Amino acid sequence: MEALVRETVLKNDVEGPIREIGGLGANSYFKNSVYQRRAANVTKDIIDEVITKKLDVKSLSSASNRTIRLADFGCAVGPNTFTSLQSLIDIVKKKYLSQFPNEPMPEFQVFFNDQPSNDFNTLFRFLPPDREYFAAGVLGSFHGRVFPKSSLHVVQSNYALHWLSKVPESLVDKNSPAWNKGKIHYAGASDEVLKAYGERWAEDLNNFLNARAEEIVPGGMLIAIMPSIPDGMPYSELANGLLYSSFESTLLDMSKRGIISEDQVDAFNLPIYAAPPGEFAAVVEKNGYFDIEAIGLTNPAPWLTDDAHVDMKEYVRHIRASMEGMFTKHFPNEIVDEMFEQLLVNKLPKVFDKMERAYKDKIQSYYVLQRK
Amino acid sequence: MEALVRETVLKNDVEGPIREIGGLGANSYFKNSVYQRRAANVTKDIIDEVITKKLDVKSLSSASNRTIRLADFGCAVGPNTFTSLQSLIDIVKKKYLSQFPNEPMPEFQVFFNDQPSNDFNTLFRFLPPDREYFAAGVLGSFHGRVFPKSSLHVVQSNYALHWLSKVPESLVDKNSPAWNKGKIHYAGASDEVLKAYGERWAEDLNNFLNARAEEIVPGGMLIAIMPSIPDGMPYSELANGLLYSSFESTLLDMSKRGIISEDQVDAFNLPIYAAPPGEFAAVVEKNGYFDIEAIGLTNPAPWLTDDAHVDMKEYVRHIRASMEGMFTKHFPNEIVDEMFEQLLVNKLPKVFDKMERAYKDKIQSYYVLQRK
Secondary structure, three states, rough: OOOOOOOOOOOOOOOOOOOOOOOOOOOOOOOOOOHHHHHHHHHHHHHHHHHHHHHHHHHHHHOOOOEEEEEEEEEOOHHHHHHHHHHHHHHHHHHHHHHHOOOOOEEEEEEEEEEEOOHHHHHHHHHOOOOOOOOEEOOOOOOOOOOOOOOOOEEEEEEEOOOOOOOHHHHHHOOOOOOOOOOOOOOOOOOHHHHHHHHHHHHHHHHHHHHHHHHEEEEEEEEEEOOOOEEEEEHEEEEEHHHHHHHHHHHHHHHOOOOOOHHHHHHOOOEEOOOOHHHHHHHHHHHEEEEEEEEEEOOOOOOOOOOOOOHHHHHHHHHHHHHHHHOOOOHHHHHHHHHHHHHHHHHHHHHHHHHHOOOOOOOOEEEEEEEO | OOOOOOOOOOOOOOOOOOOOOOOOOOOOOOOOOHHHHHHHHHHHHHHHHHHHHOOOOHHOOOOOOEEEEEEEEOOOOOOHHHHHHHHHHEEEEHHHHHOOOOOOEEEEEEEEEOOOOOOHHHHOOOOOOOOOEEEEEOOOOOOOOOOOOOOOOEEEOOOOOOOOOOOOOHHOOOOOOOOOOOOOOOOOHHHHHHOOOOOOOHHHHHHHHHHHHHHEEEEEEEEEEOOOOOOOOOOOHHHHHHHHHHHHHHHHHHHHHOOHHHHHHHHOOOOOOOOHHHHHHHHHHOOOOOOEEEEEEEEOOOOOOOOOOOOOHHHHHHHHHHHHHHOOOOOOOOOHHHHHHHHHHHHHHHHHHHHHHHHHHOOOOEEEEEEO
16 A cells, blocks of 8 residues: 555456455455565665674574574565565575575574464465475464564564554544544544554554564564654655545545444544654664664655556555455445445545655655664 | 264254365364364373373473474364364473473464365464464475474374375276276275275375474474274274275265266275274384384274264264365265265165274274484
8 A cells, every 4th residue: 555656467357346355356465465565675675784784693593493483473465475575584595605605504484474364374375385484374463472482583574563453542532632533544633633543553563572572582683664754744745644534535425425424434543553763763762672773764666757657446456455454344345335436436536646746755664673 | 084972062053065164164174073082082191191201391492492392283173183282282381390390381382284275264263262372374285394393392193194195096097906996995995905005105104204203303202193993904894994885885876877977986086094003103113213102092982882872964964074075176066965965865874883883993093203
């Protein structure tokens, strides 16, 4: 959902409201996550450099333990997780070879973690047949422990840490100053709403870091990439802010037409927070278990030049693949179908030029942390 | 499929040919594997005793590696795998506490392995919520490597090692002395057929042991339970032999009625070999990586007393849950439905008394091996 490009690598001609996010259908995440992959590639060089400089590969593999263990937190069903983990393995191998050209290469074990609702059957089905690692699936919320102590060496979390563990309760509390009436996100909302989102996210990230601090060996690395925003910039000016406001406006129109109630809209809020790097760094420093070795903002879509344009229909398909699940938890399926239809026909055309320009901003942050 | 008892713990009132082995439907393995669980319980005391005596728990958990790793090879979708692995953890914990009452308990990580066709989503969904271990799913054939070197401490394989990696080619070769014309198994077949089955199984077990020898630490334990037969006893006299002959007779009748062709029956053979303990021991000794610490035959159904009887309809449901997949790979679904119907109505009633008696034989073997 973070970037746009006229890209049809995984394009599929089947259309319509087939609800098969976890599988391989036209609307599936598997076939509609090419934007996320391209966005992750942008930061590959930076990550490679920091790992090469900082990771002590020798200490990871002793005579008694000749396995290097990697994990992806929030892996979804693939295929991006396979590509990004292979990149990490390649860089670790390269460093190992350069330091110990005459020693046998350690073996690699890769763990794919996601929520219990993730479709692990699809993930397993598409594991690269020629992979150079032993694969395992691990289910459970990454806000808590999912691995034994000191059992991981290099881990990543791509496009996952912006998901909140839950929507802040105050957003749906009529007596709270953070009551988010008539809105579904903090884009363009009150300061109290923004604060409630930010606090929930900071607590989630702190829980994530506490769990990883136990699981990652001293000297091990944690790489994170997430949708973000320059510190101090209003979210409503961002491409995603424009998108969420379009969702909001679509739902409000539907409530005016009596298709859904006003209360239903008031009760719904997107559990997403695209923190600026400053807030991420503040949580890491307060948490205390990790050093920040690299931090920054990038443009996730450098290939989106001024004369490149995005197919809006395809864009909506990609957005739907990663976001539909949030809506179907709250609204009936036919309401969600109608909402995406209205979004495409009525709402997005009005802001799409502005969104295209906004996607050229630096709205993706990356972090390379090292366990102290 | 290995034992019978009038047992309705997981009984379900829905009937009919719903094909949902991997899920939770009436014919699913999940709801129809209570026999396998009861059968495994019989050997629990023996296994506990050998592990307590032989496993050096101290060596498994050093200062640098405080995790004990277990694996189940051929876990299916549960729930039996959860029960039997918890038993293994309990006995390891007990020994640890008795030897080191003042040291902190190591953490446990449990890997559930099965073929790529296994339904891991169902397995994950029913992981015990109060489990005392970190769980991971690992897909891949256990006839090859699926874990890093020396990464496992205690492993088990229950009711899985009788599955052949493939049917011996000679059984469907018209020019071979082992051509198994008009038959679907070695029960009541020629010596050449029996030999072809036995050789395929021995090679599979040797491959399994070679892979586990790399994955299990020196001193680690491997526990196996499988359907078996006393050395020298003809398979056709066994309960499963009677069952397979009933399948065979049903399919032959259907080919006489023109519903399937004779060639289709000739081309089908059950990929199952219930080796006697002597053959298992011979493979382990020739393989050379493991010591046999315990070996034996048990009656899998000691609760099946003379006055206990089995509900035939329920029995067929259980059989179907574990065996249907073999048939649907080869025959159209409607043929398989018809076959199970005919089995229940025409064939099994003729041999069911004899089968009930035969199930009281010692037809389950257990092995406790230790990695040298």
